[in-house]
Amino acid sequence: MSESITRDDVAHVARLARLALTDDELDTFTGQLAAVLDHARDVEALDLADVAPTAHPLALGTVLRPDVVGPTLDRDEVLACAPQAEGGRFRVPAILGEAP
């Protein structure tokens, strides 16, 4: 049985999810998430080691698409909806750090 979710846990998941929380929000969310997770303890307590997880409600078998080129988007239409664009590309502020 897992420990109850802490304020630090909430701060950590907020960082992972790219959300900034005020101290008040942290308190509120911690309480609310704890209530939902407490409700989920009935599920957590079940012994289901022998039960396979269901990832898809419908078993369809292997689904593949033929390697055939389809339509592409009009770049101008797409970039018109972008917050910022430059030279045919999406412009973003400075990136700190390489991709993992």
Next chain:
Amino acid sequence: MSITSSDPARRPEGAGSAATVVYSTVDSDEIHTVTAGGTTYELVCGLEVHAELATATKMFSGAPNHFGDAPNTNIDPVTLGLPGTLPVVNEKAVELAIRFGLAVGAEIRRSVFARKNYFYPDMPKDFQISQYDLPIVSEGTIELPGGHVVGLERAHLEEDTGKSAHVHRPRPAAPGAVASGDADPSRRGDGRITGADHSLVDYNRAGVPLLEIVSRPHVRSPEQARQYVSELRSILVAAGVSDGKMEEGSLRVDANVSVRPVGSDGLGTRCEVKNLNSLRSLGRAIEHEARRQADILAAGGAIEQQTRHWNEATGRTSTMRSKEEADDYRYFPEPDLLPIDPDPAWIAEIGAALPPMPAARRAALAAATGVTLPDETVALLVERDQDAQATAAVSAGADPARVLVHVSQNLSGEGGSDVAPERIAALVGLETSGALTATQAKTVLAEMVTSDAAPADIATARGFEAMDTGALEAMIDEVITGHEDEWEQFRTGDDKARGKLTGFFVGQVMRASKGQADGKAVTALLRSRASL
């Protein structure tokens, strides 16, 4: 994505098997060692290769998979991860993964796509669809031309990311000057991320199908690493899986490097070295990284597991800028995709259509030519895709040794691989019968690349006619008469002196015959004149 036995044992589906590390037996002189502070350390290295697959479209949509086009033109709603879009697996990508697996003797398994969650602007959905605990290809081997075998842990399908160009603010010009406009931002974008003012993202590459091929830590020297990548590339190209172009980023290599004291069988802490853009970089980076780690250990330090960036200009690796938080990719099965469970009949069909792989081709060429493996010429011809040409020439009756020499040395240029084996055989026939000298044969062969004429006709046109023995003897006698002193030394000197003078006399005869004399015949006649 890097899979290691130290990853948290979170298994979204199926039983996770702890990776068992098995080492191949390697001759000790092939193991790269570094000595520091009186201790000798040996290299242990595994390689992760990302190969872009040779499909017409992307991994999960019909947008074109094509290199070098104008930015953001090979995009569709799925490529951009627009809200509401869904991935659908490209059949060809699966076929190519299976082809690769069969080419390296691996097992093709039921596989499951998972989401790897992390935020990065070049990743349209802010998660990457990849295969995690259940990859499509599992356990194979790659035999290097030198005979060393590297085990493959797995190969899995995933999608590539877009590309960011980092734009640096132009340095202030002379006072009063106006900042230049945005003429061509791509030109201003250089590779450096550090200190950039802003970045520009192109999603053409996003969604391109990748096969990530993860080796066991069986690579024990920088040379083996180069050989491994080179052999892997040959396999990928031979099987039609990838175009293998490192310069276009179709093949990208990361090296997991660690060292351990010679004689220990534990595994040292590894560092993952990235940005290895050529075989040369790969070898240098591994060598440097092994030295760096040995120095740290010798000084009593500990290796920190981290990702390091190779800088080709400075010849050093450096730690990549630290991330905002520790990696927690929150893998879970991709709910929009069903497991891939290829029909055995389909796998068999793909296997049946698979052309022979480089190792088998080397064996076939060696058998056809009577050469013992490993052999550099044989490896070279397979790498250059000229093994079939050579084998056919031998089958047509030509002397194998001469065929190997001619194809490897004299048909390496443009058009060389197009010379019909029968014509090569005809040429070698002229040479072995004594009708042409080796030098003449080479000249004729060079002309055969651009001419369809029969080798014999080319030789005749060039006036190449083997001299009859009588004429050659007369010519040799003339040369001997003109060089009494040298002849005396040749006759009476030791082997070393005679060796030198053989060259001298053959040269003189060649000059006198205007290159038409056969060097071997001249040598034989010289020896018989000297009663040796």
Next chain:
Amino acid sequence: MSESFISAREIAAGVRSGEWTARQLVDEHLAAIAAGDGEIHAFLHVDVEGARAAADAVDAQVAAGEDPGPLAGVPVALKDNLTTRGVPTTCSSRILEGWRPPYDATVVARLAAAGAVAVGKTNLDEFAMGSSTENSAFGPTRNPHDTTRVPGGSSGGSAAAVAAGFAPVSLGSDTGGSIRQPAALCGVVGLKPTYGRVSRYGLIAFASSLDQVGPFARTVSDAALVLEVIGGHDPMDATSTTEDQPDYGAHLDDGVDGLRVGVITEMLEMEGVASEVVAQVRAAAEALAGAGAKVTEVSVPAVTYGLSAYYLIAPAEASSNLARFDGVRYGLRVDAPTTHEMMVATRTQGFGAEVKRRIMLGTYALSAGYYDAFYGQAQRVRTLITRDLAAAYEEVDVLLSPTSPTTAFALGDKTGDPLTMYLNDVCTIPSNLSGDPAISVPYGTGSDGLPIGVQVMATALAEVDLFRTARVLEGARP
């Protein structure tokens, strides 16, 4: 509400026969929206120009002797989490403000191809997360039966639009009850089809393994007609079934003689289910028995774990699905010096509290060390529920239960406590977890005079059984 509204079938028949024009019907509905939606707020965007142009095109087809299709000239309202090319699509979120998708959802394209006319985009709980439509960034929708009450959610706008007569049919999406619960609260028919029956391409994902698009209608017959148009295999959705659709219309009046109906014991006893709702479910069961059905009570024990499993699975998938809203490619961007800070600022300002709550819950459920305890365990519970339901379907053809524990509650009543709000979905969640189809059909009213809905569930791909059962209940309405 008035039963005199014209049905989709009647509209299409009249348009096809030339009795009236699509333009006339569409203008009448646009006028109703203009007159009534100020109070109801079912719509976030009414596409007057687009609707008129589409209606004119349908009329031109009729004039040219062509058949515009089974939904000729039928006005439809679309939940604003379905992409519509060139028409704003917001998911009721600030983070998508101003976005005009460059493509149509498959269901949107299929409706248009069948002659339907999209009149506008309807309000929802932000990213479909909620049960009252109060989580919309653009203000709540009100229940047409009593404007101090919620319409239910998350597809509250689509339910209210049909109940108010703004459109005869509409589309919603159902992840844990988001079509059936508002249908019950607004007194209309709402169908969640079998997972995979209807393409999700163009449905902005909340929880991918649970989401399903479905119709709202005032009649069972219209719901069947819309499903016939939007359902069927779509190569753009790898989870879409390749099974052909039966002719739903042909079986509408098959009746329930001999049909085995099971009332789920556990759902009558669940936390918070009002006795007047239970009474209507029992009355509905009697009505079916009176029409020849064999009614029994059956136990499906695992359904009691549905809510817990759902509130781990859905947020987990949502946390990943909603990562893409990062200010880089579309929608809102809040400026900041670095991309990292920009993403944080954008998401912090762009998402409402409920969305943040679920993203964090899901991130937690997937994060290192908790995967097995939460997400993994919830997926196993899902197997249990599916198994228990499958066992029940060995005994009976359809299952009967309440849709919503209560009638429509007052605005603001449950916004303070997320868990209380989540309990609204207790009866609807199991069929999302199993992927089976379920329909809510109005049956009776509560002491407050507000509609009560009865839920009919069936095994995968057995929508025909839902329609014939619902049709009998529709005719037997007290």
